[in-house]
Amino acid sequence: MKRLFDILFSLIALAVFFLPAIIIAAILLLKERHAVFFLQQRTGRNKKTFRIFKFRTMTRQVPTATGRLLRKTGLDELPQFINVLKGDMSIVGPRALTPEDIERLRWHDTYHALRWQVKPGITGYAQLYGGQHRKTSWFWDRYYIRNHNVVADAGVVVVSFLMNVFGKTRVRRILFQKNNLK
Numbered sequence: 001m002k003r004l005f006d007i008l009f010s011l012i013a014l015a016v017f018f019l020p021a022i023i024i025a026a027i028l029l030l031k032e033r034h035a036v037f038f039l040q041q042r043t044g045r046n047k048k049t050f051r052i053f054k055f056r057t058m059t060r061q062v063p064t065a066t067g068r069l070l071r072k073t074g075l076d077e078l079p080q081f082i083n084v085l086k087g088d089m090s091i092v093g094p095r096a097l098t099p100e101d102i103e104r105l106r107w108h109d110t111y112h113a114l115r116w117q118v119k120p121g122i123t124g125y126a127q128l129y130g131g132q133h134r135k136t137s138w139f140w141d142r143y144y145i146r147n148h149n150v151v152a153d154a155g156v157v158v159v160s161f162l163m164n165v166f167g168k169t170r171v172r173r174i175l176f177q178k179n180n181l182k
Contacts, residue, residue, distance in 0.1 A: 005150050006091050009157065010081040021078050024055055024070065032056075032064050037079060042096035045119045050088040052096055053079035074164040080122045092153040093121025094141040105134045112138070118145050123160040129172075 014021075025036045038056040041049050055076045057067025070076035083089040089096060094115055102108050107115065115138075125140035163171045 001150050002090065002148075002153070003087075005153060006084050009091050010084040013078075013081050014085075017075075017078050020075065024066075024075060024078070027066055028056060032059075032066055034059055034064075040098060042098055042120065043102060043116070044088055044096065045116060047116045049099070050083065050086075052089075053082050055079060074160075077122055084122065088119070090119040090121045091123070092144075092148070092156045093118050093124050094144060095124060095126060095137070096120035105137075107134075107138070114145055115141055118148070123156055125156065128156060128159055128163070 028034065028036045035056050038054045038058075039051045040054075042052045044050050055067075055070055055078065057063055057070050057076045063071065067076070080089060084091060097105070097107075097120070125144045126137040129136070129140055159171065159175070
């Protein structure tokens with residue numbers, strides 16, 4: 001059921017965002033004058049590596065003007081729907097980490113082996129709840145792995161969309177009824 005959700009949602013998203021993606025690609029090629037896509041090795045289910053697709057948003061480790069807007073709105077991640085269709089990723093799941101991230105976080109041990117039982121996602125609980133600390137991210141990843149279902153995935157997609165449209169801080173304040181969130 002999850003794979004069907006991933007395929008259907010990816011096809012719908014690619015159809016809806018086809019024209020914006022073409023415009024973004026043209027801007028990156030003609031205005032920014034660099035490659036359209038950023039490809040990077042990530043670690044997926046069963047620790048299998050794959051190349052993730054994103055729109056290129058930086059040159060020499062500095063975000064470009066277009067890149068800042070793409071990152072703020074989440075549009076830089078549109079090409080990841082290709083990864084979902086290929087079966088490397090899911091719509092919802094733990095963040096796809098680089099091998100360097102895994103080493104930095106020290107998540108290569110047996111304690112964190114649970115994380116590699118599911119496909120990484122474009123969005124997930126850790127991204128929604130602002131898990132910037134490794135313990136917070138691990139908590140939300142573990143919670144997702146043990147409790148995921150299609151209804152919860154649909155909820156994560158809706159909240160992610162709202163965050164992209166209205167901003168993460170504003171949506172988190174509404175969800176958590178707190179004013180001191182970032």
